[in-house]
Structures are given as C-alpha cells and as structure tokens.
Amino acid sequence: MHEFKYVNNQLYCEDAQVGELAEEFGTPLYVYSYHTLVDHFMKLKNALHRLDPLICYSVKANSNLALLKALVDKGAGLDVVSGGELFRAQKIGCPAQRIVYASVGKTDHEIEEAINRRILFFNVESMAELENINRISARLNRVTQVAIRINPDVEPKTHKYITTGKLTNKFGIDFNSAARIFSLRNRLSNVKITGLHIHIGSQITESAPYIAAINKVTAFIAGLKKKGIELEYLNIGGGLGIVYDREKPQTAEQFARKVVPLLEKTGLRIILEPGRFIVGNSGILVTKVLYIKSTPKKKFVIVDAGMNDLIRPALYEAYHQILPTRTKNQGSGSEKVDVVGPICESGDFFAKARRLPKVKEGDYLAIMGSGAYGFSMSSNYNSRRRAEEVMVVKDKVFVIRKRETHQDLIDNETIPPFLLGL
Numbered sequence: 001m002h003e004f005k006y007v008n009n010q011l012y013c014e015d016a017q018v019g020e021l022a023e024e025f026g027t028p029l030y031v032y033s034y035h036t037l038v039d040h041f042m043k044l045k046n047a048l049h050r051l052d053p054l055i056c057y058s059v060k061a062n063s064n065l066a067l068l069k070a071l072v073d074k075g076a077g078l079d080v081v082s083g084g085e086l087f088r089a090q091k092i093g094c095p096a097q098r099i100v101y102a103s104v105g106k107t108d109h110e111i112e113e114a115i116n117r118r119i120l121f122f123n124v125e126s127m128a129e130l131e132n133i134n135r136i137s138a139r140l141n142r143v144t145q146v147a148i149r150i151n152p153d154v155e156p157k158t159h160k161y162i163t164t165g166k167l168t169n170k171f172g173i174d175f176n177s178a179a180r181i182f183s184l185r186n187r188l189s190n191v192k193i194t195g196l197h198i199h200i201g202s203q204i205t206e207s208a209p210y211i212a213a214i215n216k217v218t219a220f221i222a223g224l225k226k227k228g229i230e231l232e233y234l235n236i237g238g239g240l241g242i243v244y245d246r247e248k249p250q251t252a253e254q255f256a257r258k259v260v261p262l263l264e265k266t267g268l269r270i271i272l273e274p275g276r277f278i279v280g281n282s283g284i285l286v287t288k289v290l291y292i293k294s295t296p297k298k299k300f301v302i303v304d305a306g307m308n309d310l311i312r313p314a315l316y317e318a319y320h321q322i323l324p325t326r327t328k329n330q331g332s333g334s335e336k337v338d339v340v341g342p343i344c345e346s347g348d349f350f351a352k353a354r355r356l357p358k359v360k361e362g363d364y365l366a367i368m369g370s371g372a373y374g375f376s377m378s379s380n381y382n383s384r385r386r387a388e389e390v391m392v393v394k395d396k397v398f399v400i401r402k403r404e405t406h407q408d409l410i411d412n413e414t415i416p417p418f419l420l421g422l
C-alpha cells in the first residue's frame, strides 16, 4: 500500500495535493509520505515477528535525517557504509548497538570512529580488512565484533549493476577463503568473529535467490559448528524488490513464509538490511514541464529535474512511472514522448518513447518510486542546486531539506591569490 493516489483528478500524497506542494515549494521537489515509509518498515517487521530480527535500514538508499529518525523511532537499526553515514546515525541518536557497518573500502579513520562509537559489528569484506580492524582494535585496546561477508555466488536475477553476490563482484569473501579466515581466527586476538553476512543484490523480486544463498550459508554454519565454532548473528542483507513497473515482487509475507523456517533453524539472531523496500515507494520527484519540443523523429517533454536529481534511469536503465499531478484539463488523448531533463548529456532522461497523457508547459509531473537511490545519489552536476525535500504527514508538510542556494555551490571553493593578482 502507498499513500499516493488521485482524488478528484488531483494527485495526493497522504492528504496533501502534490500540485499545490509544487507551487508552494518549487520544483524539482522530493515529496515523501511518512506513513508509507513507516508502514513498509512495520510490514516487514510484522511478517518476520517470529524471528524478532534487528532490521537495519540501509542508510544509503535515502539518508535524510528525518527519514532515519522516523525509522529508528519505530525500532529500526541502521546499516551504514561510510563515516558520513555513521555521523548521520549518531546525529539522530540511533543506539550504537543497532548499527552495522559494511563497505569494501573502510578507511582507518572510519574504522577507528566506528570502534569508538561501539557499533554492533563490522561486516568485513576481505582478509586484509580483517587484519586492519584487528590492528586498529589492538591500538585502541579493544576487541571488535565482526561478521564475515560471504559472497555466496548466487544469481539474484536483477540488473548487472546491482548484482553483488556473484564471484565476479567485488563484494564479500568466497566460502573457501572464509573457512581459512575462521581457521586463522586465533591469530587475530582483537577481533571476534560473531556472525556471517550476505547481501546478494538489489531489486530482487523472487525469494529463490535468497533461499539459495541462505541454504549455502546455513550449510557453512553447520560445518563451522562441527569444528566447534559458534556464531551469534546471521545478517541476510537487503535487496527486496518493489513495484516500479509491472514487476510482481514477493510481498513481505511471502518472503517471510519462505525464509523464516530456514532462518529459525539456525538459532542465530537474524539481521536484515533493507533499503529500497522501505523507502522506495515512499517518495516521488515532482518536476515541472518547461518546454515541449518536436523534432522530425520525436517529441520531447523537457522538465526542470535532471539526472543530477535522479540518476537511476541513466545509471541502471531503470523504469519510473510518470504521472501528471492532475488528470483534468489535460490536453485530450495520449502521445509517445521522451521525458528529458535540462542537463547537457544524452543520458539525461526519465523515460523514452513513453505513452503519456498529453501535457503542456507549466504542468507538473510526478516521477514515482523515487524514494530510494534518488536524492541520496543526487549531485550538483551542471552546477545545479540539489532539490528541496518535504515530508507529508496527513495534511501537514515539513521541509526536511531546503533547496540549496547558489552560494552553497561555491562555499568550499577558493581561488589561489596569484590568480587574483595578489
């Protein structure tokens, strides 16, 4: 369920008219539904209640402080992948024991910071990293909990850029190398390996890849047990897919029915790291039609949002549904158009050869399903100010990030004196 719907030909987010939000706050504008966000989190939590898992929302999907706070207040933990995300987690008061930290390239400084904050554990992605965490922990006189990220070599059936659990991906450690790490673990006296971690990809719509990966790791865990090695945690990562187009992704209940029996048998504390599933359909990007341009071959709808605001179509060939914010007083009929942004790149598009209701200059369009990997991947390319973000709670609207100013764009830049003739 999500809270974006038409009432009397007007698109609403909860009880706020999206067209009015666009008028009031300007465009491009990210609009989030608080209740959709929280509902999705609760849906997963309830479906998995038998496991009583720790659900660590993946901060990189959307790292706005207001969204993080809303989720942490409902009992979520956070999955972070950088010192910056750890800083955000701390800013909103996320208990450190609900924070897990993954990344193939953690720096010494980031590792030290996370150890000092006493996070639950690191998801470790290589032997070299494990040795480094051990070294830093020794210097800080600490014993640090870690989980080994396994690369289970399964095919998640998603876009190649968001596949992470094949042996050709840079992520995780293969089973043989992991076994070697466990056999060497006594050499590393300042780390304690208490868990295993898998994260096989993103926008996964079926449970089969999860089942395959879980079966592989549970077999591995059984092997460890025979050698007298006991673990506490199994982190099954994120990746649950959502509806962008005509996908029929597994629901939380369907997912739970398949994986809960497998996970229960492990007797381990289960951790999940969903990002997209929680935030993806909680947000839209609202944009204004600037120009309609017809060429001998095509018709372009040129809008004021660009690939700097939402890069998914350019980066992943992603599909986003595009809806007008009002369906009345629209030109009659529909037509096939390319919806493109103002940026000087041919990759700057939101839809190609898409049949849309006829739109005219000044109309607003909502790019649906933009809550995950939307704002968090946005940039200042073309010296464009990053968009404003608002959160809707019933009929109340809160600005949760104001639009950047031109001054913001240059604040960290300096011109060397010699160029100024000084």
Ligand SMILES: *Cc1c(COP(=O)(O)O)cnc(C)c1O
Residues within 6 Å of the ligand: 058, 060, 061, 079, 081, 102, 199, 201, 202, 203, 237, 238, 239, 240, 273, 274, 275, 276, 277, 372
């Ligand atoms: C990106 C990421 C996630 C979240 O992925 P979603 O597809 O958004 O659920 C979880 N865990 C790790 C380690 C990640 O890198």
